[in-house]
Amino acid sequence: MDTFIQLTVAGLSNGAILALAALGFVLIYKASGVINFAQGQFLLIGAYVVWALTVDAGLHWALAVAGAIGVAIVLGLLVERVILRPLVGEPTISVIMVTIGLAQVLGALVQIIWGTEPRAFPEFIPDDVVTVGGARMGENRLWALGLVVLALVVFAVFFQRSRYGIAMRAVADDQQAALTMGISVRRTFALAWALAGVSAVVGGILIANLIGVSGEVSNIGLLVFPVVIVGGLDSVPGAVVGGAIIGLLTAYTGGYLGGGLDAVIPYVALVAILLVKPYGLFGEVRIERV
Amino acid sequence: MATTTGVYHTSYRADLALRHTRLEYVRLALALAVVAALPFYASPFWLHVLDQIGIAVIGAIGLNILVGYTGQISLGQGGFLAVGAYSAGVVATKSDLSPLVGVLVAVLVTAVVGAFFGLPALRLKGLYLAIATLASQQIIVWLIVHWDFLTGGVDAIVLEPATVFGWTPTGDFDWYWVIVGFAALATITATNLFRTGVGRAFVAIRDHDIAAEVIGLDPARYKVLAFAVSSAFVGLAGALTAYWTQILTWERFTLDVSILYLAMIIVGGLGSVAGSIYGAAFMIAIPAYLDQLSLRVSAESILATDLPAIKLLIFGLTIVLFLVFEPRGLARIWQRAKDYLRLWPFRY
């Protein structure tokens, strides 16, 4: 039973980090229908910028995080304007490939600017051990869980009550109609990418806190796919639930079965969901019209 | 029939012909002559690169059939190459059968596996299909790494040199002819495929699958068939990789390889066999050239110290720039060049 609790707690906290990483992804898809294969690299850049500002430039961590958020927003806006705008209307494969190409470019730039040596992440998130119901975990995991819940609440309110949130939902539903209602589609896209940048910085910080600042931070980008497919590509609560499910599955497999199976189980889950409920648990079912 | 006012056809046969004008035949002959002469003039390094390009051409044609002609997005190319390569590898190491049998087995096995992984395509489209194929890629690689008894797991499978009818191709020069032979076979097969009803069905499904269904095409059948045919080509490429490199490790078949092949057909031109060839050549020659360059610059220059990052950067930039400025790829650029010369001094 002890093991079960420990694994559950570990799984949920990992899932929380996955959910934060996936959040940016969902936001972009929800607003503009674009799949961002470069999400992992956004996390990477967030982590590196915070590290650079804290360690290299010696700023206080709060300033560094603010700075990184600023950089992420600018990056998001740039990407949307320069790369995705020209591809409006192009087939899905082209949009997918352009974000893949972008991922390579960003990864390469990070390598060129900061090198590949792994570095310790500045310790401003406390790492003390906390016992929850018999299971032990680091305090930074608790922070991750807290941040996810906060994000969930904030975004729920945003999409239900705020003008910009409702505008985003309108644009996601039908761009033409939104335009006729006077909603600036361009600004909505820009906002979505900016918000995605913010969540990427937070996700990147949490991951780098666990494994150090190195190219490995972007690997979580691939795990985002099982999360959003299980949860639903355009659903924020879906990302959270998806993250929890994938986190728990990985933990239970690694803990009870071992042998490296935990590396492949997210993808098996992905295929399973696609065959049973293709739009995910919370995703909006797309009805194809001729 | 080419006249001063344009090209006209007076029979169906002429309409379906692969080449219509004398100029096109001359160009084809020239291209073949260059292909035949290249290995005699290429340095050992570039000969090796040419062999790589030849195999990639076969794989790229296969992927283009699926993605470019039938509109089914696939991120699982690396996995299918692995299936082909390891099938051939297992045949080669665990039996005494001729390499030709190994190639045949690889083609068939990969086609079946491809058809299986194509089943999600019946329910999924576009993006969801892309992600499903991404998952299949990761799962296939994981199976290869962990299915020790069959594949040697994380260790490499080492093949003996292949001998067919008493002849053993040794070295890149011999292999060039084998590879180019298979590549020519693949090119002709693919081109002819799209002159048949099956090929037209594929294109119909890409353009508008609901309309295709309405006029009587069974999308399920043709989608699965597209996966199978495409995977057959990829299986051939995988088998050739196995026999040519003689060393099989799973790292040759990761997601990066899938992305590379997608880049080849996008840069080359979706829905074009010639585009696949241009794209394959382009995406392999450029990194090879950078490798050569890095050995000649001083060790302090950024090219030498950050070579992998630079290669990655240029790879990513190539994809992004092509998609933003010329989404229809090198084939379109070549077409525009030909049109320009043909129509000059008129603009269109």
Added chain:
Amino acid sequence: MKLRIGAVALVLALTLVAGAQSRSTAPAIKIGAIFDRSGATSDVGVPYSDGVLAYIASVNSKGGVKGRKIQLLSQDTGYNVARSEAFYQQLRTSGIVAISGWATADTEAFKARVAADRLPYVSASYAESVANPSDTPYNFFIAPSYSQQMRIALKWISRQNPGQQVKVAVCYSDSPFGRSPLEDGKRYIESKRLPMSYDTQCAMRPGGTDFTAQLTRIRDSDYIIVQNTSAPASTLAKDAARLGMRARIVLLNWAADELFVTLAGAARAGAVGIQPFGTTALKVPGLKAPTQWLQSHGGGSIHRKGIHYVQGWYTTAVLIAAIRRVVAQNEDVNGPNIKTALETMPAIGTGGVTASIKFSKSYHAGQRGSRIFQVTRGRFRQIAPLTTP
């Protein structure tokens, strides 16, 4: 259109930059080198490759080998076999006489090729499978093999607990490198009839961010032997500490270094390291040369750079020593002669950094034993002298 012209211009500019090359009049001796500076093992690959480059530079600064400079043809292949293979194809037609290799996967993949091409391959991979000249005549490595290190670790564990039953688990990178010593560890326990249970299910996914699940399975272990590089090992140590596990962590050579100490934070305390190359804090004369070179060439302190720098330095030193021997005997500098020199030359001292390094015609691993260290008060300190299993 403009951007595309710009991209072409960039490539052309790079080509022009390439025009600046130095020419040497004496026939240089060419050595190939495969590095990992950006891939999965770059955490240790970067200092190692810097050490290789540094040693070559220091040899050339003193006039090379009897007036002949050493020219290193190197490339970062990011721990990717396909890229290493492509580079190898390039190398073998470039006139090299030896190769400084890196990854276990590459070394395994090339072992037949280098034998056919007759190129001595001195690798940073210490997999036992390439130590046997009857299988792999042209492969060499200067440290005790991973299996040997595993045996040393198991021997140390059994010495700490004479006669008592202990639970040993191995956590390893899910790769050829990681799996290399697993079987041999099992065989050692059986052959010495050690009272140990031996669990090998803790596979560490490359790129994994959290090993809590794997550790939960082996929660009541007494010892965890880690066969991985320092960055993932440090994550493992932190996860184990967080779970409150009592297991003592025993790191094999690629994890037992300064980077582990830095990244693991408080979890480093008490970790044991089987490190044939010692630490940069050892007071041995052999550390002087690499320390001074690093300092005078803007690399900073050797303590920050880490022991793998010294590892790369001395690995290359052994290869160059063999080349010197060939030149001194007035023989052609080619692969087979270097191989013979490596096998027949007298033991090479490294000024106390390692045990003396000696190959033979029947065993191509340069050492059989290792010192053992433990992290106390923030640093690895020696707790046992040279130990052989």
